[in-house]
Amino acid sequence: MKSLLLSVVSRLGALLVALPLAISCPPQAHGQTLPFATQQQIDSVFARWNNPTSPGAVLGVVHHGHLVYQRAYGQANLARQEPLTTAHRFWVASMAKQFTAASIALLAEQGKLGLDDDIRRYLPELPWLGDTVRIRHLVHHTSGLRDGFTLIGLTLRGERHYTNANVLAMLRKQRGRNFRPGERHEYNNGGYVLLAEIVARVSRQSFAAFTEQHIFRPLGMTHTRFEGQLSAAIPHLATGYAVRYPHGQPRYHAAHFRGHTVGSSGLVTTLADLVRWDQNFYQNQLGQRRPELLQLLLTPGRLTDGTSTGYAFGLEVTPYRGQPAITHNGTDPGYQAEIVRLPRQQLTLICLANTQNLYGLTQQLFRLAEQLTPAAFDPRPAPTTPDRPRADLAGIYLEPRSLATVRILTLRDSTWHAAASTQGYARPLRSTGPDNYVNQGLGEYSYAFGRAENGPVQELRYRERSAAATLHKTAPATLTPAELRGFAGRYYSPELNQQYRLTVRRGQLRLSLYRLVHVPLQPLAGNRFLADLQGHNCLAFQRDQAGTLTGFTFHREAINGLIFRRR
The missing domain is CATH 2.40.128.50 (Lipocalin)
Incomplete structure (x- = not known):
């Protein structure tokens, strides 16, 4: 009798803990308005994770303000055999940046800072490196500063040293930079740590407290918080998993980011809360509730020469097959996340995963969007005659200014492969025309080779949505x-x-x-x-x-x- 009573009390306690989540998240079994065949198409994308031996993902489809489909696939915790639900919380890695940038925009709206302010006005400990770095440079990844997280990584001291304080300490020691502010766009996690620190110093609140007061609470995002560090104390958190492939089969083991940081990452949230965030982009409820705030958040930055970066306030704003598209993904050990928003269709797809092997997730969500609203997109180009493999494509292609990007082309079994490092995964490519290729499968990476007047290959133009680089073919050396x-x-x-x-x-x-x-x-x-x-x-x-x-x-x-x- 006592054990039964304890069991009942325990179950009741668990129900009371879970009740707010159940209230705030639309019921999974109701409101599914997509045709059954469409639901099956969506589910087929996630079928390989929808089993008791795999972590997985939750997916939500929002159309004209309604959550028309949501489903969870796979397990939240493999050891406990706990299935994922759409109410679970996830670490969303770099998806957090849009909330950091929104915090800066809200302080600008309040008149407490200016986007063209010198960041050293708020962070005087940073060194002068020859040019003024402005707040908007940090927002749009055009500051030219070195990435503080990468600098910490190069000290070989381990992930636990990835903290906001250590990022600032490392940047204080720098005597060089990557480029002049505004000259180039280069993704920089450490820059968003600096933005979070500016928010805290200007508002005289912790960054977590500011976002709670000015973003999450006004939107009813009651299960979203900048935790900074993962711990078992976070309720209803899906366990993250990394994956290996011994003998070609996935083997999962628990993994998570072991640093403690906010701004560039550090956010825990749910599908339902991100739906609320998504809907705010159609009718602003933050700050002074003015549409100008939304316009600012969605306007990409520009380089000094006027070129658009394609990167707004923590959001990538780049067309997809003729449609404006707004995205931002996030990947940290054990977790992946992505939002794809198509504002003309008022269509948004949100995916949160507790595994790292949802490869090509952004493109997968775009493909699902095409199935949901096929008439909205430009037609795909007609198939072209595949180019015959040309042996002179093989070699090393290096970005000549920064030396920071490489592609290594090899030919195996009559198929070209491209790797992003000497030991990295070599993606198989397919031809789309003479000297033009995309990766097999989703085709989200393009490779265009340039020749000297139909002579030997000299360069490779690589593109992935808003990211592009021109790489020069570089000769290997043989040394004694x-x-x-x-x-x-x-x-x-x-x-x-x-x-x-x-x-x-x-x-x-x-x-x-x-x-x-x-x-x-x-x-x-x-x-x-x-x-x-x-x-x-x-x-x-x-x-x-x-x-x-x-x-x-x-x-x-x-x-x-x-x-x-x-x-």
């Missing part, structure tokens, strides 16, 4: 053992306060980490080497007038010209 040994040694970066050690092992120059991991370096012409360490990296070595090797500069995404001196 003696030449390789000439690069070996210890190199120190004062801006990182970190030493790197290069050694020669098994005929290759390698970056040796703690004498345990030895990352091979691929030599290129011009004393440059490629390394795959959590993605693409390039080391460009310098010599003095006497020919003596003095050090190298380090380059990767959001890091340009970081100096290492030879010791």
Whole structure:
């Protein structure tokens, strides 16, 4: 009797805890107004995760202000065999940026800051690097500052050191930058940490408290909060999972971001709350409730030369097949998230996942949108005759200014493959015409090769929605053992306060980490080497007038010209 009573009390307590979630989230079984065949099409996209041995995702479809379809697929916790529901909470990684940018816009509306203010007015501890970095530069990823998170990562101290305080501390030590403010668009997580710090200092509240008071509470987003760090204390949180593929089969293990940060990430939310956020873009309920706030949030920034960045206030604003489209995804260990909004159709698709293997999620949601409103989109181009594989496409293509982007083209079984680092996944490509390719499957990445008057290939123009780069074909180098040994040694970066050690092992120059991991370096012409360490990296070595090797500069995404001196 006692055990039964305890069981009843326990179940009642769990029901009372879950009740607010059930009230705030539209019932999963009601309001499904899509035709059954359309529901089946949607469900087929997520079928591989909809089983008791896999984490999964929740999906919501909003049309003309109504949640016309919602469903959960897979498990919230594999160990407990807890199925996902549409009421579960998720860590949404970089999707958080739109709320950070909205906080800046609200403070601007209140007259408490200006978008053209020098960020050092609020962050005086940051160094002067030769040009004024303005708040709008941080919003639109055009500041030219190095990414504080990447700098922390290069110290090799682990993810727990990813905190807002450490980002600020690392940026205080910088004596160089990636480019002049406004010159280029380069995604920068650390810039949004700086925005969150500005919000806190200007409002004299914690960033979490400001967003709660000025965004989440006014919109009724009662299950959304900038937690900063994941913990078991967060109620109704879906457990995140990373995946490996031994023998080609997925194997999941619990994983999550172990840092503690807000601004660039750090947000936990639900499907129902994001529906409320989405609907605010049609009738503003925030701040002074003026439509001008929405217009600001949706206006992409521009570079100094007037070129649009395609990036507004934490939102990508880029057309898709003739339709205006607003998106932003998020990926951190164990989690993925995406919102795709098509304002002319008043159609939004929201997906929150507790696994990292929903590959091509943004494009998948666009494809679902096409099925829901097919007449709205421009027709797809007619199929073209595939181009015959041309052997001279093979090689290494490097972005010449920053050295931070590479594509490596290889031909296997008559199919071209493109990798974004020396050891990275090689995507199979399909031809769309002479010297033009897209990735097989969803086709969201395009590759256009340029030749010199129908001669040899010289460059590759790569595009992924608003992101584009022109890469130059770069010759590999063959070095003798003696030449390789000439690069070996210890190199120190004062801006990182970190030493790197290069050694020669098994005929290759390698970056040796703690004498345990030895990352091979691929030599290129011009004393440059490629390394795959959590993605693409390039080391460009310098010599003095006497020919003596003095050090190298380090380059990767959001890091340009970081100096290492030879010791």
